[in-house]
Amino acid sequence: MKKDEIFKDIVNQYTAILYNRANYLLQDSDEAEDIVQDVFLSAYQGFDNYQGRSNTKTWLMGILKNKVADYYRKKYKQGTSISLSHFFDEDGTWKQDHALKEWRDDEKSLFDDLDFKRIFDHCIDRLPAKWSIPFKMYYLDNKKTDLLSQELGLSTTNIWKILQRGRLQLKECLEQNWFNK
Amino acid sequence: MIKRIIHKLLLSCQEATLLLELKGANQISVFQNIRLSLHLTICSICRIYKQKSYVINKYFEDKIHDEAIDNQATIERLKEKINRSLSANK
Numbered sequence: 001m002k003k004d005e006i007f008k009d010i011v012n013q014y015t016a017i018l019y020n021r022a023n024y025l026l027q028d029s030d031e032a033e034d035i036v037q038d039v040f041l042s043a044y045q046g047f048d049n050y051q052g053r054s055n056t057k058t059w060l061m062g063i064l065k066n067k068v069a070d071y072y073r074k075k076y077k078q079g080t081s082i083s084l085s086h087f088f089d090e091d092g093t094w095k096q097d098h099a100l101k102e103w104r105d106d107e108k109s110l111f112d113d114l115d116f117k118r119i120f121d122h123c124i125d126r127l128p129a130k131w132s133i134p135f136k137m138y139y140l141d142n143k144k145t146d147l148l149s150q151e152l153g154l155s156t157t158n159i160w161k162i163l164q165r166g167r168l169q170l171k172e173c174l175e176q177n178w179f180n181k
Numbered sequence: 182m183i184k185r186i187i188h189k190l191l192l193s194c195q196e197a198t199l200l201l202e203l204k205g206a207n208q209i210s211v212f213q214n215i216r217l218s219l220h221l222t223i224c225s226i227c228r229i230y231k232q233k234s235y236v237i238n239k240y241f242e243d244k245i246h247d248e249a250i251d252n253q254a255t256i257e258r259l260k261e262k263i264n265r266s267l268s269a270n271k
């Protein structure tokens with residue numbers, strides 16, 4: 001088969017999975033479309049070097065990850081200041097009383113509940129992209145913070161803070177929309 | 182009151198929640214881990230937070246298996262667009 005035909009197959013086979021991943025990471029369908037298009041352009045240009053070296057999906061997902069990292073670095077080049085004053089007082093003690101309230105169910109029964117998942121995904125969507133991109137990529141990178149720090153141009157200290165801040169916000173959103181409802 | 186003093190001397194809740202992140206990634210040092218464990222023995226709010234953060238962590242770990250969003254029309258349109266831009270860039 002000629003390169004163009006092979007490539008047409010690749011586009012046909014991998015557009016959906018790349019788009020879903022891009023949409024998940026960027027929370028913006030227009031940006032996701034642009035970035036996927038860009039991934040295929042780079043992939044096409046690099047195709048001769050790539051051929052068969054790794055699994056096609058791994059190869060394309062890797063290009064996508066780099067593009068998302070570029071996007072993040074360009075968009076958020078100014079330093080991140082992360083305030084926790086919503087959650088803690090100046091001594092670093094919890095501000096909210098409801099922090100004491102336990103969640104009623106174990107995660108198995110929660111994760112089987114489609115309504116809970118819907119609320120969870122809604123809470124993820126509500127995180128600002130500045131935090132949610134590193135947060136999600138942390139899990140996609142299997143918690144390799146050194147790698148993530150290089151990719152996103154963030155210090156590891158800032159990655160820990162973003163994870164902390166993002167998780168506190170998710171916790172609050174879940175309590176407001178699910179546990180304390 | 183005593184609790185507040187211990188918090189201040191040992192580790193605040195704000196610092197404890199940060200150390201929980203390091204622990205979650207298996208990157209906590211022995212010394213940090215001791216301070217965190219001591220904090221957790223005296224602080225029930227952080228103990229409860231630890232449980233909650235574990236649930237959130239688990240959700241993301243499970244989520245990595247990409248769920249297919251059903252948006253066939255968007256995908257087909259995007260494929261067309263990509264194929265057009267590829268021919269234009271040859």
Ligand SMILES: [Zn+2]
Pocket residue numbers: 193194195197220224225226227228
């Ligand atoms: Zn505490």
